[in-house]
Amino acid sequence: MKVMGKVYDVIVLGGGQSALAVAYYLRRSGLDFLLLDKEPTPGGSWQYAWDSLSHFSLAQWSSLPGMIAPGGAGYYPSRDETITYLRNYEQRYCLPVERSVEVTEARRDDDIFLLETSRGTYQARAVVNATDSFTNPIIPAIEGREEFGCVVMHSSQYRSLAAFVGQRVAVVGEGNSGAQILAELSRVADTLWVTPKPPSFLPDEVDGR
Incomplete structure (x- = not known):
């Protein structure tokens, strides 16, 4: 080389x-x-x-x-x-x-x-x-995943809601990606939000804004 x-x-x-x-x-x-x-x-x-x-x-x-x-x-x-x-x-x-x-x-x-x-x-x-992990996503090992038979994807693989219209979808994780994807999918699919603890939201107004 x-x-x-x-x-x-x-x-x-x-x-x-x-x-x-x-x-x-x-x-x-x-x-x-x-x-x-x-x-x-x-x-x-x-x-x-x-x-x-x-x-x-x-x-x-x-x-x-x-x-x-x-x-x-x-x-x-x-x-x-x-x-x-x-x-x-x-x-x-x-x-x-x-x-x-x-x-x-x-x-x-x-x-x-x-x-x-x-x-x-x-x-x-x-x-x-200054690289990121976007192109090397981590999906945790979950017992029984091989027998699940349905789609399991990382947020980095998500593109749009079109493929999920009328589907049942579980979104796992309470971070920004999980919250935004859930908000979008909930308009067209039956969604379930799975988080290790209750999500914490900012108030609608902070210091009058």
Whole structure:
């Protein structure tokens, strides 16, 4: 495998929100850095999220440094708006990203990190891991699942409610993904929400808002 001759000060693994935020500050630092993203296009894991997904916090709390998220202060940006925002953010700050590069191994050789990738071996003095678990979902082992005979899927595999019209669906988990998917499916399916403890909801109004 080809070894890249250049040694970067920092290599960031990933191309989503966390990676771009790190890159923003690296750009200001003057360090020589590079982002390696295994996805072919900008947008991070938002590209593979379900169609109706939106931010769970308002735009002013969802913005990356230096650039306000779309829609204004009281708005919840959608999936497609977020993908466009991440692409524009990357272009605005001319962030150096190499795409469709999958990192398979990272090892230390004296004071240099060697990153084995699908494109060759990259070298860096420091590495920031800004990847997520979206493409490597964890579905817990459940006794009897093999005999269940029905569909068991992770939230990362959910796309839209169309396939669940008139079905009986159990949504497991009280996190943001579980709550939003449940709210959507409950409009067209017979739903059951399974949580280890009663969900805790924010009040409708906080400080008069």
